[in-house]
Amino acid sequence: MPLFEYACLECGNRFEILRGANRADDVTICEQCHGARVKRLLSVFAAPRGGETMSEAPMTYSGGCACGGACSCRN
Numbered sequence: 001m002p003l004f005e006y007a008c009l010e011c012g013n014r015f016e017i018l019r020g021a022n023r024a025d026d027v028t029i030c031e032q033c034h035g036a037r038v039k040r041l042l043s044v045f046a047a048p049r050g051g052e053t054m055s056e057a058p059m060t061y062s063g064g065c066a067c068g069g070a071c072s073c074r075n
Contacts, residue, residue, distance in 0.1 A: 005043045010035035
């Protein structure tokens, strides 16, 4: 089950929720202020190159967020 990252547009809180991919865009309430203006963020993930195990593989990064890419994060 994927872990999705969300940001509250009211208080700026960032949090994660473990939920099925088919529920990624369900209505989400902020854990901190209980606001309903929450957006799902694009998260960066790492994956090994083909044929290598996680412990021996150089990591390949993908995504466009985590405050190093072209997103609208405030951090």
